[in-house]
Every structure is written in C-alpha cells, then in structure tokens.
Amino acid sequence: MPITSQTFVRSTALLLLVGLLALLTIIGTTLWLVERTQVYFNEVIEARDVRTAAVDLRALLQDAEASQRGYIITLEPEYLDPYREALPQVGETLLNLEAVLAGHPEAAQSLQQLRRDIAIKLDEMAHTLDLTEQGRRAEAVLIVRTDAGKEAMDRSQAFFSALIGAADQRLTEGVESQRNTANLLRIVSLAGGLVILAVIAGAIWAVLNYTRELAAARRATEEANSSLEERVRERTSDLGKANEEIQRFAYIVTHDLRAPLVNIMGFTSELETSVEAVKSYMDTQSAPEDDAVFAEARTAAAEDLPEAISFIRAATRKMDGLINAILKISREGRRLLKPEPVDLAEIAENSAAALHHQLAESGGEISIDVRVRNIVTDKLSIEQVLGNMVDNAVKYQDTERPLRIAIRGRHLPANRVLIEVEDNGRGIAETDHERVFELFRRSGSQTHPGEGIGLAHVRTMVRSLGGDVTLTSVLGRGTTFNINLPRDLRSYLGSSGT
Numbered sequence: 001m002p003i004t005s006q007t008f009v010r011s012t013a014l015l016l017l018v019g020l021l022a023l024l025t026i027i028g029t030t031l032w033l034v035e036r037t038q039v040y041f042n043e044v045i046e047a048r049d050v051r052t053a054a055v056d057l058r059a060l061l062q063d064a065e066a067s068q069r070g071y072i073i074t075l076e077p078e079y080l081d082p083y084r085e086a087l088p089q090v091g092e093t094l095l096n097l098e099a100v101l102a103g104h105p106e107a108a109q110s111l112q113q114l115r116r117d118i119a120i121k122l123d124e125m126a127h128t129l130d131l132t133e134q135g136r137r138a139e140a141v142l143i144v145r146t147d148a149g150k151e152a153m154d155r156s157q158a159f160f161s162a163l164i165g166a167a168d169q170r171l172t173e174g175v176e177s178q179r180n181t182a183n184l185l186r187i188v189s190l191a192g193g194l195v196i197l198a199v200i201a202g203a204i205w206a207v208l209n210y211t212r213e214l215a216a217a218r219r220a221t222e223e224a225n226s227s228l229e230e231r232v233r234e235r236t237s238d239l240g241k242a243n244e245e246i247q248r249f250a251y252i253v254t255h256d257l258r259a260p261l262v263n264i265m266g267f268t269s270e271l272e273t274s275v276e277a278v279k280s281y282m283d284t285q286s287a288p289e290d291d292a293v294f295a296e297a298r299t300a301a302a303e304d305l306p307e308a309i310s311f312i313r314a315a316t317r318k319m320d321g322l323i324n325a326i327l328k329i330s331r332e333g334r335r336l337l338k339p340e341p342v343d344l345a346e347i348a349e350n351s352a353a354a355l356h357h358q359l360a361e362s363g364g365e366i367s368i369d370v371r372v373r374n375i376v377t378d379k380l381s382i383e384q385v386l387g388n389m390v391d392n393a394v395k396y397q398d399t400e401r402p403l404r405i406a407i408r409g410r411h412l413p414a415n416r417v418l419i420e421v422e423d424n425g426r427g428i429a430e431t432d433h434e435r436v437f438e439l440f441r442r443s444g445s446q447t448h449p450g451e452g453i454g455l456a457h458v459r460t461m462v463r464s465l466g467g468d469v470t471l472t473s474v475l476g477r478g479t480t481f482n483i484n485l486p487r488d489l490r491s492y493l494g495s496s497g498t
Contacts, residue, residue, distance in 0.1 A: 011206050019199035026192035033185045037178055044174035046100065051167035053097035058160040060086040060093060061121065065153060068125040072132050072140055083125070094118060107163075114159050117152035124149035265316050268309060275305045337378040337464065339489040344382070344419070345370040348407045351386040355405075358394055364403030366390070372409040372417045376488040381461045385469075386421070388458050389481055393423035398476075415487050416467075424478040433471055466492030 067083035070076070094115065101107045128140035143149075279301040345368065352366045359366060390405060397403040401424065408420040428436060437459045462469045467485035486492045 012203060015199045015203045015206070019196055019203075022192045022195035022199065026188060029188045029192075030185060033181050033188070037181045040174045040177040040181065044171055044178070046103075047167040047170035047174060049100045050097070051164055051171070053093060053100055054160050054163045054167065057090065057093045057097055058157070058164075060090050061118065061153065061156060064090070064125060065121070065149075068129060069144075072128060072137065072144070075132070075137070080129070083129070087122070090118065090122065110159055114156055117156045117159075120152040121149050121156070124152075264312070268312050268316065272306075272309050275301060275309065278305075337381065337489065337493065339376050339493065340379055341374045342377050342379045342382060344372050344375055344409050344417070347379070347383055347386055348409070351383070351390050352405075352407065354387070355390055355394055359403060359405075362397075362402060364397070364405070366405040366407070368407045370407065370409035370419075372411060372487075375417060375485070376490060377465055377485065378489060381465055382485075385458050385461055385483065386419075388454050389421040389483075392454060393421065393425055393479075397423070397425045411487075412484065415491075417485050417487055419483040419485065420480055421483070422478065422480040427475040427477050428471065428473040428479055429475050430473075433473065436471075437469070465489055 063082045064086040067079055067081070067086070070079035071083070098111055101111060124143065128143050131137070131140040131143070348368050348370050352368060355366065358364075386407070390407075393405050394403065404424045406420070406422045408422070410418055412418050437455050459469050462483055462485070465485055466489060467483060469481060469483045471479055471481050473479035
C-alpha cells in the first residue's frame with residue numbers, strides 16, 4: 001500500500017512519540033532506581049558502621065576482661081598490657097556507637113543500659129586489679145565470684161549480639177535490595193532499548209519506503225514531464241500552424257472584402273455625382289402644382305438620396321477601418337520577430353518625448369523609473385506596445401486634472417521583467433477590465449474615434465513576445481497596465497519551437 005505524505009508524517013510522529021515515551025520511561029525509572037540504590041547504599045553503610053562499632057566495643061571489653069582475669073590468676077604484669085591498651089579506647093568506641101545509633105531513638109534506652117553495664121564492668125575490673133596489686137588477691141577473687149560484673153557483661157554481650165544480628169540482617173537485606181534494583185534497572189534498560197530499537201527500525205522502514213516511493217514518483221513525474229514536453233511542443237507547433245492559417249485566412253478575407261468595398265465606394269461616388277445632376281435638373285424645372293410625383297422626385301433628389309449616400313459613405317469608411325485593423329493585426333502576427341538587445345529605459349524615454357508637447361500644453365507630466373537596462377526582445381514590438389500605452393493614457397485622460405503618467409520597470413523572479421504604465425486618467429470600470437483587450441471592444445464614453453483594436457493589438461504583440469498584459473484600474477482615479485515579459489525572447493522562441 002503506498003505511503004502518502006500525510007501517513008508518513010503521522011507514522012513518523014507516532015514512532016517518535018513512542019520512542020520519546022520509552023526514553024522518558026527509561027530516564028524516570030533509572031533516576032528512581034538510582035535514588036533507591038542510594039537509599040539502600042546508605043542503609044548498608046549505616047549497618048556496617050553500627051556492626052563495626054559494636055564488634056569493636058565488644059572486642060575491647062572482652063580483651064580487657066581476659067587481661068584482668070589473667071593477671072589475677074597469674075600475677076604476671078604482662079597480662080595487664082591488653083587491659084591498659086583497651087581501657088582508653090572503650091569510651092571513644094562507645095561514643096562512636098552512640099553516634100551511629102543517634103538516628104534510632106528506639107535504641108536510646110538500651111544504650112543507657114549498656115553504658116551502665118560497661119561502667120559496672122570497668123569499675124569491677126579496676127577495683128579487683130587494685131586489690132590484686134595490693135596483695136589482697138583473695139578479696140579480688142571474692143568480688144569476681146559475686147557475678148555482678150559477669151551479669152553486666154552478659155547483658156552487654158546480649159546487646160552486642162542483638163545489635164550485630166540486626167546489622168547483619170540489614171546488610172543482607174540492603175545487598176539483596178541493591179541486587180534487585182540492579183536487576184530491575186537492567187530489565188528496564190533492556191526493554192527500553194528494545195523499544196527504541198523497534199522505533200528506530202520502524203522509522204528506518206518508513207523512511208526507506210517513503211523514499212523509495214518518492215523516487216518512483218519522481219521517475220514517473222520525469223517520464224510524464226518528458227512526454228508532456230513532447231506533447232506541448234506538438235500542440236504548440238499545431239497551434240502555430242493553426243494561427244498562421246487563421247492569419248492567412250484573415251488576410252485573404254480582408255483582402256477579398258476590400259475589392260467589393262472599393263467598388264461600393266466608387267459607385268457611391270458616381271451615385272453622388274448623378275444625384276447632384278438630378279438635383280440640379282430638378283431645380284431648373286417648374287413643377288405643376290398638382291403633380292405629386294414630381295414633388296416626391298424633387299424631395300428624393302434634394303434630401304433622401306444625399307442622406308442615404310452619406311450613410312453609405314459612413315458605413316464604408318467604418319468597414320474600411322475595420323478591414324485595415326484586421327490587416328494590421330494579421331500582418332503583425334505574421335511578422336518575423338527579431339530578438340536583439342534593447343535598452344528599455346531608452347525606449348521609454350523616446351515614447352515619453354513623443355508626447356512631451358501634448359503633456360506640456362495641459363500641464364501634465366510623465367516620469368520614468370526603469371530599473372531594467374538591456375533585455376533581448378523584438379525592438380519594434382516593444383516600441384509599439386509602449387507607444388500605444390502612453391497614447392491611450394493621453395487619449396483617455398481626465399480633463400478635470402493634469403495628466404500624470406509613470407513608466408516603471410523592474411526585475412521579476414524566473415528571469416522575467418515587469419513594465420508598468422500608470423496614469424491618473426478616467427479609469428476603467430471593473431466589468432470592462434478584460435473586455436478592453438477584446439477586438440473591436442471599447443470601454444466608457446467614446447469621445448475619440450477608434451475601432452477598438454489598440455489594446456487587442458497590444459496583447460497580441462505582448463503574447464507573441466512570450467508575455468502577457470493585465471490591468472488594474474479604479475473608475476475615476478486611473479489605470480495601471482502591467483506588462484510581464486521574459487528577459488530573453490530567444491529562450492521563449494526556443495522553448496515554443498518557433
């Protein structure tokens with residue numbers, strides 16, 4: 001099934017969303033697991049510190065007790081060395097144990113009891129050793145046999161065993177929790193990695209498919225364009241031939257029409273001469289008062305026939321003008337275009353100079369702002385186009401204000417140029433914006449003679465140059481004609497096959 005651009009965008013967006021969710025899940029889970037691991041790690045460190053302090057304190061007390069008993073039994077001074085070494089460390093180790101258990105208020109009472117028991121045991125050991133050094137060994141033995149120190153030591157041993165057991169359990173649980181956390185992190189990372197790999201694979205598949213379809217569409221488009229260009233060339237050639245046939249037919253028709261028109265105009269002149277002779281003759285005759293036929297003949301010779309002849313002459317002149325217009329357009333269409341470098345600003349200045357005296361008399365002016373220098377086109381055609389434009393502006397100016405004409409030229413994309421001819425004349429009604437380019441059609445009130453071929457002729461010439469002409473106008477404010485042309489006529493002639 002072909003992948004449309006919309007489907008591709010949606011699928012890619014969905015894959016990216018899934019990948020983003022997987023990545024966010026991995027990141028969130030990783031952060032949470034790292035935090036839990038840190039908690040477990042802190043618990044393990046704390047349990048280790050508690051166990052170490054408890055083991056050290058128990059060992060110091062055991063060493064001190066063993067040293068005490070060894071000395072009492074043997075009276076050998078070297079047995080006192082462990083006691084003397086352990087004694088200053090007991091207080092420091094006890095403080096360390098209390099510090100690591102400070103975060104556990106439930107152990108406060110047990111620590112107080114431990115401190116009392118250690119104090120009892122240390123006092124007993126110190127007292128018995130003093131008695132033994134004084135030679136009162138029997139008294140020292142009696143004190144030991146009272147078991148008061150032994151009971152304190154037993155309570156301390158029970159506390160140490162319970163504390164070490166709890167620490168060992170916490171160590172075991174902390175290590176197990178860390179192991180579970182590491183396994184969970186491994187599973188989440190693996191699952192997220194697989195999801196991301198699947199997303200990447202899906203994205204790659206979608207991109208490859210879409211790219212392959214784009215390449216196929218491009219090849220199909222190139223093939224279609226190739227055949228289309230060939231068809232366009234064929235149609236253009238056919239249109240050119242048809243246009244030539246139409247122009248040839250128009251020329252022949254108008255040429256053939258001119259012959260009978262000339263005969264009509266000639267016979268009309270002869271008829272006019274004959275009517276004058278008849279009129280003169282009738283004027284010399286005296287008509288009987290009751291002769292109605294003679295009176296009617298005199299009226300016909302003096303009024304009806306001259307009026308009819310004047311109508312015939314007006315009609316033949318108009319027909320002659322139309323035939324001349326058709327012949328002009330036909331000749332222009334058949335004229336071979338000659339592409340050559342043309343200075344557009346110079347042509348605009350020449351067109352303005354030809355009308356300078358007419359504008360000066362009415363207080364008008366014409367401005368030129370052509371930012372395009374040389375173009376390659378048919379010089380005669382462009383001169384006729386600009387000349388017709390400015391002539392139209394003068395012909396249809398608004399008599400209530402001085403005429404202002406502006407000729408502008410600028411570059412357009414795609415190697416084209418735009419020529420604008422703007423005036424502040426009478427303007428053209430919106431409904432007539434296209435009609436004025438039609439043959440024998442005119443717009444507005446007709447205060448000047450004409451056949452309505454000027455703008456039709458302009459559009460014919462502009463289109464033969466590979467361009468087009470349009471207008472924008474507001475009735476009563478003025479008109480702007482926009483002429484769009486290629487910079488190089490040769491490129492148009494080459495592409496059209498002419």
